[in-house]
Amino acid sequence: MGEAALDLVTRFVATLPDASAFDLTGADDLTERFREPMPSAPAAYDDVLAAIEEASLKGIDTAGPGFLGYIPAGGLIASAIAAFVGFAMNRFVNVWDAAPALAQMEATVVRWIADMFEYPADAQGILTSGGSLANFSAIVTARRTLLPDDFLAGTLYASEQTHHSVAKAAMLAGFPTRNVRLIGCTPELHIDVDELHDTVDADRRSGLQPFFICANGGTTNTGAVDPLEELVRLAHERRMWIHVDAAYGGFFQLTDRGRRALKGITGADSITLDPHKGLFIPYGTGCLLVREGSTLRDSHRVRADYMQDLAPQEINPSFSDYSPELTRDFRGLRVWVPLKLHGIDAFREALDEKLDLAQHVADRLEATDGFEVPWRPELSVVAFRYLPRAGDRDDFNTALLERINASGRVFLSSTRIGGRYMLRVCVLNHRTHADRVEECIDIITRSAAELDG
Numbered sequence: 001m002g003e004a005a006l007d008l009v010t011r012f013v014a015t016l017p018d019a020s021a022f023d024l025t026g027a028d029d030l031t032e033r034f035r036e037p038m039p040s041a042p043a044a045y046d047d048v049l050a051a052i053e054e055a056s057l058k059g060i061d062t063a064g065p066g067f068l069g070y071i072p073a074g075g076l077i078a079s080a081i082a083a084f085v086g087f088a089m090n091r092f093v094n095v096w097d098a099a100p101a102l103a104q105m106e107a108t109v110v111r112w113i114a115d116m117f118e119y120p121a122d123a124q125g126i127l128t129s130g131g132s133l134a135n136f137s138a139i140v141t142a143r144r145t146l147l148p149d150d151f152l153a154g155t156l157y158a159s160e161q162t163h164h165s166v167a168k169a170a171m172l173a174g175f176p177t178r179n180v181r182l183i184g185c186t187p188e189l190h191i192d193v194d195e196l197h198d199t200v201d202a203d204r205r206s207g208l209q210p211f212f213i214c215a216n217g218g219t220t221n222t223g224a225v226d227p228l229e230e231l232v233r234l235a236h237e238r239r240m241w242i243h244v245d246a247a248y249g250g251f252f253q254l255t256d257r258g259r260r261a262l263k264g265i266t267g268a269d270s271i272t273l274d275p276h277k278g279l280f281i282p283y284g285t286g287c288l289l290v291r292e293g294s295t296l297r298d299s300h301r302v303r304a305d306y307m308q309d310l311a312p313q314e315i316n317p318s319f320s321d322y323s324p325e326l327t328r329d330f331r332g333l334r335v336w337v338p339l340k341l342h343g344i345d346a347f348r349e350a351l352d353e354k355l356d357l358a359q360h361v362a363d364r365l366e367a368t369d370g371f372e373v374p375w376r377p378e379l380s381v382v383a384f385r386y387l388p389r390a391g392d393r394d395d396f397n398t399a400l401l402e403r404i405n406a407s408g409r410v411f412l413s414s415t416r417i418g419g420r421y422m423l424r425v426c427v428l429n430h431r432t433h434a435d436r437v438e439e440c441i442d443i444i445t446r447s448a449a450e451l452d453g
């Protein structure tokens with residue numbers, strides 16, 4: 001069974017460069033075939049594998065080098081091997097005593113990440129399913145640390161460019177949507193610190209309890225980084241929690257340019273990261289770091305009699321005491337294996353390459369007649385649009401996106417910034433290199449010329 005699965009994966013990887021980056025033709029028919037009753041008789045293994053392979057054909061090829069939309073994922077094969085071995089062993093890592101050394105591997109992974117941000121020895125962290133749940137636990141931790149049980153006067157602050165998972169996390173944590181204040185941005189799409197200041201002070205005067213600022217460590221729209229040092233200072237002056245959502249941008253901290261862009265992040269009370277973005281790990285691997293580790297535990301620990309044999313330890317903490325989850329998969333292994341196998345320098349170099357490639361896209365588009373690139377990329381996202389000679393700009397760029405993606409060689413996505421329809425190139429997949437980025441630029445410029453012809 002293993003050999004046949006390995007054949008499938010080998011074939012998958014070998015054909016990735018030529019696979020369609022985006023294809024929905026016939027997807028409905030294909031989907032229909034998977035609406036089936038519960039099987040009563042066993043199927044042949046070959047048929048089961050073939051079904052997986054076939055089902056993977058349609059949609060956005062998020063594993064391939066042409067995936068430049070949204071925030072590209074990774075999918076390191078070393079992680080796939082870790083997952084295979086980890087799932088086959090099926091050990092329980094969320095309670096320390098159940099698998100002490102395996103739990104330590106995960107704790108070590110968290111510590112490695114904490115070290116990147118110069119977090120102190122008593123910092124703690126958890127691996128989550130993704131950035132959304134990391135933002136959720138950050139808000140819960142801040143709420144339980146700073147607010148009374150009756151917390152509905154608590155207000156949260158983020159910029160208009162903040163990822164929607166922050167507002168969602170606040171909602172799930174029990175806050176009415178009106179308690180989330182979305183602050184305006186400067187022309188560079190950084191949070192307007194004066195407006196933040198004024199809003200916090202006005203809220204406080206009206207009896208509310210401002211307690212949480214979420215800063216961006218690279219926005220999804222354009223990769224913009226808020227002025228982190230200033231926000232850390234402001235939050236601490238006002239005894240508020242400062243969280244940095246660095247789900248997209250955080251691992252650029254490994255590079256010199258990234259560290260400059262993220263200056264101040266080391267002062268945050270908590271940081272959201274997504275190894276399944278910036279460390280090229282497969283989906284399902286997020287991370288939350290909390291500077292004062294005990295606050296994370298005190299916000300998530302609940303005792304139960306039937307758990308008494310597995311007494312909580314101070315020295316070797318169980319992750320279940322620090323997170324909403326009890327039973328879960330061994331996430332740490334899929335980070336540990338690639339870091340051991342490749343070494344951190346390989347990741348640093350890969351991330352540096354992504355920064356170079358994004359700069360190159362911005363340079364080339366800026367130098368091409370008709371293109372507008374309003375923001376130099378701070379990390380690896382380039383937002384742009386084409387200004388046609390006539391007609392509606394948004395309509396033109398909608399058509400342009402459709403034409404680009406119809407190439408099947410690259411997949412881009414769009415957004416709206418300041419009311420304008422914009423296209424985005426985000427370079428982050430570990431398989432995306434200069435050749436595909438050149439091809440992408442050619443497809444973009446050619447498509448625009450054809451449409452504007």
Ligand SMILES: *Cc1c(COP(=O)(O)O)cnc(C)c1O
Nearest residue numbers: 130131132163165220245247248
């Ligand atoms: C991707 C992203 C999130 C959400 O993370 P998931 O892993 O998709 O849950 C939050 N914030 C930012 C800035 C992101 O890029």
